[in-house]
Amino acid sequence: MHYSSDSFRLVSWQGLLAAFCLIFLTQLVITLSRAIHNLYFHPLSKVPGPNLWIAFPIIKDIAQLRGRLDFKIKEYHEQYGPVVRISADALSFTSAGAWKDIYGHGHAELPKYMPEFYAKLVTTNIINADARDHFRFRRAMLPAFADRALDQQEHIIAAYVDLLVEKLSGLAKAGKAINIVQWYTYTTFDLIGDLAYGTSFDGLKAGKQNGWIRNIENMMRLFPILVLASSSPAISKLLLFFASDKIKNSQEAHKQMSTELTMTRIKNKDMDRQGDFMDLMMRAQGKDHGLTDAELAANSDTLIVAGSETTATLLCGVTYYLLKTPRSLQKCVEEVRSAFESDADITFKAASAKLPYMLGCLDEALRLFPPLPTVTFLATLASECTIFPPTIPNPTSTTPKPFHPERWLPAAQSDPNSPFFNDCREAFQPFSVGPRNCIGRNLAYHEMRLILAKVLWNFDLKLTEESQNWAESQKTFALWEKPPLMVEIREREH
Numbered sequence: 001m002h003y004s005s006d007s008f009r010l011v012s013w014q015g016l017l018a019a020f021c022l023i024f025l026t027q028l029v030i031t032l033s034r035a036i037h038n039l040y041f042h043p044l045s046k047v048p049g050p051n052l053w054i055a056f057p058i059i060k061d062i063a064q065l066r067g068r069l070d071f072k073i074k075e076y077h078e079q080y081g082p083v084v085r086i087s088a089d090a091l092s093f094t095s096a097g098a099w100k101d102i103y104g105h106g107h108a109e110l111p112k113y114m115p116e117f118y119a120k121l122v123t124t125n126i127i128n129a130d131a132r133d134h135f136r137f138r139r140a141m142l143p144a145f146a147d148r149a150l151d152q153q154e155h156i157i158a159a160y161v162d163l164l165v166e167k168l169s170g171l172a173k174a175g176k177a178i179n180i181v182q183w184y185t186y187t188t189f190d191l192i193g194d195l196a197y198g199t200s201f202d203g204l205k206a207g208k209q210n211g212w213i214r215n216i217e218n219m220m221r222l223f224p225i226l227v228l229a230s231s232s233p234a235i236s237k238l239l240l241f242f243a244s245d246k247i248k249n250s251q252e253a254h255k256q257m258s259t260e261l262t263m264t265r266i267k268n269k270d271m272d273r274q275g276d277f278m279d280l281m282m283r284a285q286g287k288d289h290g291l292t293d294a295e296l297a298a299n300s301d302t303l304i305v306a307g308s309e310t311t312a313t314l315l316c317g318v319t320y321y322l323l324k325t326p327r328s329l330q331k332c333v334e335e336v337r338s339a340f341e342s343d344a345d346i347t348f349k350a351a352s353a354k355l356p357y358m359l360g361c362l363d364e365a366l367r368l369f370p371p372l373p374t375v376t377f378l379a380t381l382a383s384e385c386t387i388f389p390p391t392i393p394n395p396t397s398t399t400p401k402p403f404h405p406e407r408w409l410p411a412a413q414s415d416p417n418s419p420f421f422n423d424c425r426e427a428f429q430p431f432s433v434g435p436r437n438c439i440g441r442n443l444a445y446h447e448m449r450l451i452l453a454k455v456l457w458n459f460d461l462k463l464t465e466e467s468q469n470w471a472e473s474q475k476t477f478a479l480w481e482k483p484p485l486m487v488e489i490r491e492r493e494h
């Protein structure tokens with residue numbers, strides 16, 4: 001039989017169209033059957049939650065891509081209660097007891113849920129390690145966070161905080177508004193860089209952003225695109241195709257920079273026994289729990305990311321909320337300025353002992369602006385597990401929205417007439433709980449107290465008009481995407 005070329009083309013187009021319709025219809029049927037299964041026949045179908053997110057999990061991933069995931073989850077908890085089904089197979093809890101059941105000691109450790117792309121991308125470190133490696137890494141790292149080590153590290157940290165004050169002094173004299181996000185970020189990166197690698201990133205000295213900070217911002221953008229790979233590989237690939245090279249290569253660039261610094265530090269024997277992170281982690285080498293050079297590089301890198309952005313974010317948050325709440329600002333400033341005769345008297349120990357109201361301010365900022373807004377997901381084990389019965393309601397605060405440092409003071413916890421007496425404080429766990437809680441918690445508090453106390457002791461700050469809604473206008477991509485926090489700064493009158 002003979003076909004003309006035109007009739008052949010016609011048949012091909014019809015065939016193509018038919019094949020396309022068939023694929024489309026098959027996909028539609030699969031997607032709809034999955035949606036029906038998720039909603040009505042799944043073992044979690046009795047748990048309340050947003051139907052669209054449950055039926056079509058990609059919608060949750062899109063919320064993450066848009067930086068709205070954490071806000072939406074909070075909204076859904078307000079609507080559905082302390083346990084919400086936020087995807088076909090994921091639950092979110094807000095009850096205090098759930099912390100212990102999910103993250104706590106005393107039961108088989110629930111494994112961290114690591115999307116496949118992440119495991120491929122990142123070298124094993126303390127955050128993503130399985131239970132065995134985690135135990136080894138944590139044991140090697142713990143001495144670096146003991147009280148004795150923190151005492152030894154104080155002079156390194158204090159030098160950077162003094163440099164921050166010097167830089168802010170210069171800016172105060174110039175009389176211009178400053179973006180305090182940058183200055184806190186330079187300080188916390190510089191000092192953690194020094195503790196981890198014995199090298200400063202020189203952000204404070206240069207007064208401008210460096211490759212490290214820029215790269216971490218790019219990694220924040222890359223993360224949600226990669227998250228989509230699990231629910232929708234095609235869309236993830238498409239977004240990656242259009243993402244800038246800086247975003248695409250950020251993870252690799254970061255790994256390379258941190259490996260180079262680790263190797264330089266390992267070879268620099270003059271720096272051994274100075275009591276910083278690397279020195280103390282290296283002392284475990286040759287023992288059962290010792291780290292290989294590659295593991296040292298991966299874990300120092302984790303310390304940089306975990307220990308710098310977090311404290312900087314909280315310092316920005318507490319500064320914003322204090323400047324928005326004049327009554328609290330006045331109390332906090334009065335406490336700091338009356339506790340110390342001079343700036344030099346502000347040390348780790350003195351700041352811990354003498355500033356209870358400031359500690360309340362830091363905790364209140366941790367509550368309203370937690371530096372790690374996105375929880376880490378844990379996977380359940382094959383056997384059944386019981387999580388704090390959702391039927392028992394937690395007493396929650398009647399005044400959750402405003403900034404009230406008073407809720408953390410001892411009086412609020414012992415006086416039944418306090419409006420905060422019934423607050424469920426155990427639900428507040430910004431450093432997580434259990435074997436994988438934050439190893440740097442004490443260091444973080446020391447740092448934050450020292451920096452905030454020195455800033456408030458030396459300067460008067462005022463929020464500019466453009467930053468009046470700073471916290472309320474943000475998005476989260478695992479971390480907060482912080483816009484400039486513009487403040488007017490003046491040296492205080494003595």
Ligand code: HEM
Nearest residue numbers: 126306307310311314371376430431432436438439440444
């Ligand atoms: C306000 C400051 C900080 C907050 C709110 C914070 C919060 C957290 C949270 C919620 C976790 C648990 C994450 C998870 O479940 O995977 C964590 C883990 C961790 N944090 Fe922090 N962190 C802060 C500061 C620091 C500092 C200063 C360091 C060190 C220099 C640090 C190092 C780490 C490390 C290494 C882990 C992993 C611990 C493990 O898996 O055993 N953090 N942090």
